Amino acid sequence: MSTTSSNVRPRTGRWFGRRGNYSPMMGILIFVVIGFGALSVDVSLMTMANLQCQATADAAAHAALVGFSKDRNSGDANAAAAFIVAKDKVALKSATLDQVQLGQWTFDAATPAFLPESDLTKVNAARARVSRKGPNAVKTLLGGVFGLTQFDVDGVAVAAQRQRAIMLVLDLSCSMMDGDSMSDTSPVAMLRQASDLFYSYVEARPQSGDLFGIATFAEVASRNPDVYGLPWGTNCPAGSAVCEEPWLPLGDIGRPTVQQRIDGICDTAYETPDRICGRTGAVKVQGGFLGDPQDDIGTCTAPHHALTQAVNELLDKASPRYYRAILFMSDGLPNCGSQADANAAAFIAGQNDITIYGVTVSKNGNDPDFVQGLVDLGADDGFNQVADDAAALPVMFEEVARRLPTVFTD
Amino acid sequence: MRTVAMSATSPSTEDRAMALHRPALRRRARRGANAIEFALTLPIFLALVLGVMDYGNLFAIQAGMDNAVALSCREGALQDPAHASPIAVANNEFASRAPMFCGPGCTFTVTPLNTGEYAYPHEALRCRAVRSVSSLSGYVPFPSTVESTSYYRLEWPQP
Numbered sequence: 001m002s003t004t005s006s007n008v009r010p011r012t013g014r015w016f017g018r019r020g021n022y023s024p025m026m027g028i029l030i031f032v033v034i035g036f037g038a039l040s041v042d043v044s045l046m047t048m049a050n051l052q053c054q055a056t057a058d059a060a061a062h063a064a065l066v067g068f069s070k071d072r073n074s075g076d077a078n079a080a081a082a083f084i085v086a087k088d089k090v091a092l093k094s095a096t097l098d099q100v101q102l103g104q105w106t107f108d109a110a111t112p113a114f115l116p117e118s119d120l121t122k123v124n125a126a127r128a129r130v131s132r133k134g135p136n137a138v139k140t141l142l143g144g145v146f147g148l149t150q151f152d153v154d155g156v157a158v159a160a161q162r163q164r165a166i167m168l169v170l171d172l173s174c175s176m177m178d179g180d181s182m183s184d185t186s187p188v189a190m191l192r193q194a195s196d197l198f199y200s201y202v203e204a205r206p207q208s209g210d211l212f213g214i215a216t217f218a219e220v221a222s223r224n225p226d227v228y229g230l231p232w233g234t235n236c237p238a239g240s241a242v243c244e245e246p247w248l249p250l251g252d253i254g255r256p257t258v259q260q261r262i263d264g265i266c267d268t269a270y271e272t273p274d275r276i277c278g279r280t281g282a283v284k285v286q287g288g289f290l291g292d293p294q295d296d297i298g299t300c301t302a303p304h305h306a307l308t309q310a311v312n313e314l315l316d317k318a319s320p321r322y323y324r325a326i327l328f329m330s331d332g333l334p335n336c337g338s339q340a341d342a343n344a345a346a347f348i349a350g351q352n353d354i355t356i357y358g359v360t361v362s363k364n365g366n367d368p369d370f371v372q373g374l375v376d377l378g379a380d381d382g383f384n385q386v387a388d389d390a391a392a393l394p395v396m397f398e399e400v401a402r403r404l405p406t407v408f409t410d
Numbered sequence: 411m412r413t414v415a416m417s418a419t420s421p422s423t424e425d426r427a428m429a430l431h432r433p434a435l436r437r438r439a440r441r442g443a444n445a446i447e448f449a450l451t452l453p454i455f456l457a458l459v460l461g462v463m464d465y466g467n468l469f470a471i472q473a474g475m476d477n478a479v480a481l482s483c484r485e486g487a488l489q490d491p492a493h494a495s496p497i498a499v500a501n502n503e504f505a506s507r508a509p510m511f512c513g514p515g516c517t518f519t520v521t522p523l524n525t526g527e528y529a530y531p532h533e534a535l536r537c538r539a540v541r542s543v544s545s546l547s548g549y550v551p552f553p554s555t556v557e558s559t560s561y562y563r564l565e566w567p568q569p
Contacts, residue, residue, distance in 0.1 A: 026451040037458040044469035051473050055480040063563035083532050087561040
């Protein structure tokens with residue numbers, strides 16, 4: 001009875017009769033297994049070759065832009081890119097530089113794009129195409145099983161220089177005047193030194209069209225001496241420090257002007273017995289600039305005027321295609337200004353992708369949280385540096401300068 | 411009788427051929443063939459499977475190193491030597507990426523090139539990483555080292 005059950009397979013059935021058939025089965029399956037093996041190995045090879053080709057394209061685009069920037073010559077761009085492509089290897093062999101194009105990169109966060117540009121004065125980007133194709137294609141390792149003996153790889157990269165629009169916002173309140181202003185270690189002397197170093201760094205890495213400006217403050221913001229007394233803008237209340245041009249308006253300016261303005265911070269040539277740059281004994285404390293009595297910007301700390309000036313300058317004179325940033329330097333809490341107004345200015349900066357870098361001197365236990373708050377309100381890449389002594393100002397300014405973008409590769 | 415008895419213990423060729431048609435005897439006769447065929451095909455199968463594993467690992471290491479070397483070289487090449495050494499910057503950048511792709515025994519060298527064929531306007535930074543590798547299985551031919559080299563145009567004139 002049980003032998004007729006479907007659970008009992010007759011031992012003379014088809015399964016037992018086919019024992020020992022590994023060889024023919026393996027003979028058939030080996031092609032499948034080899035096929036999958038070949039696929040795995042060669043897909044890995046293709047991925048690696050593509051990555052190497054892209055890396056070579058990145059290096060070629062970078063070289064083209066750096067080569068072009070020296071003398072703004074398209075021939076230099078091609079030569080520089082070709083040289084790097086010849087040196088870098090893609091799957092053990094040199095790739096081919098197919099094309100180098102010069103153009104403009106639109107720093108528009110929504111639709112970033114490269115647009116070829118024939119006017120070399122407007123070029124801020126280079127695009128390189130690199131490949132291994134045709135006779136120079138990459139050979140497969142096992143793909144011959146499928147008849148695939150080689151494959152093409154290519155890479156395209158854009159390198160762009162982004163113009164920078166930078167405003168320095170500097171605290172010249174009375175605490176910055178501690179000690180003898182002519183001393184190398186007085187806060188204001190260190191501030192001059194730091195500002196000079198910062199500009200030197202920007203100057204040494206010129207991106208065509210860079211903009212630079214300085215706003216300073218104590219109780220009010222200082223005004224541009226070139227337009228002294230003239231209101232700036234159409235909706236400014238008369239005499240408003242906010243609406244007047246800052247100490248150095250944002251612009252494509254050169255070293256002589258910048259140097260003049262930096263040197264003008266506490267220029268002791270204008271000192272008089274009751275107006276001295278620094279606070280020594282009973283002498284009147286002054287902040288900022290001494291060239292004209294009306295330049296008296298007071299003694300306490302009210303950063304919101306200058307911060308607003310800086311934000312206005314960047315919004316008015318630098319389009320979003322610029323990398324826009326504010327270096328905000330202060331040594332303490334605003335003791336006569338509105339923190340809310342300063343925060344509002346920083347908030348507007350952040351809304352417009354303007355970065356705020358904080359540099360805080362906290363010698364007397366001043367709380368750096370205020371500056372950190374401004375930095376946090378700005379665009380994401382800002383950071384705050386804190387030191388106990390103004391002697392650290394040059395180092396902190398340089399650290400910010402080093403972070404400014406030069407060439408990026410897309 | 412004797413003949414019959416002999417026939418029972420030593421079957422003739424015909425008897426053996428007839429007997430193989432009986433399932434039990436046929437099964438016994440092929441016992442071991444599976445093992446032999448399996449033993450013959452196993453090396454090929456193992457070579458393929460372990461080879462895929464080993465070479466997949468090799469390509470992953472190579473791709474990771476290529477990426478780390480290229481990015482480090484780029485960081486160094488962007489550096490103004492007046493403020494920091496491109497070599498130091500590239501080394502620091504690579505050190506931050508190395509643990510993942512370049513373990514013990516890994517060497518990374520950065521060389522600014524500005525003479526000979528690399529004289530202006532072709533100053534470049536060459537970054538090269540070498541690490542030893544070993545087969546996971548030890549079963550397939552395998553290179554003993556992986557090397558990655560990247561060249562980047564120096565952005566700033568070198569002193």
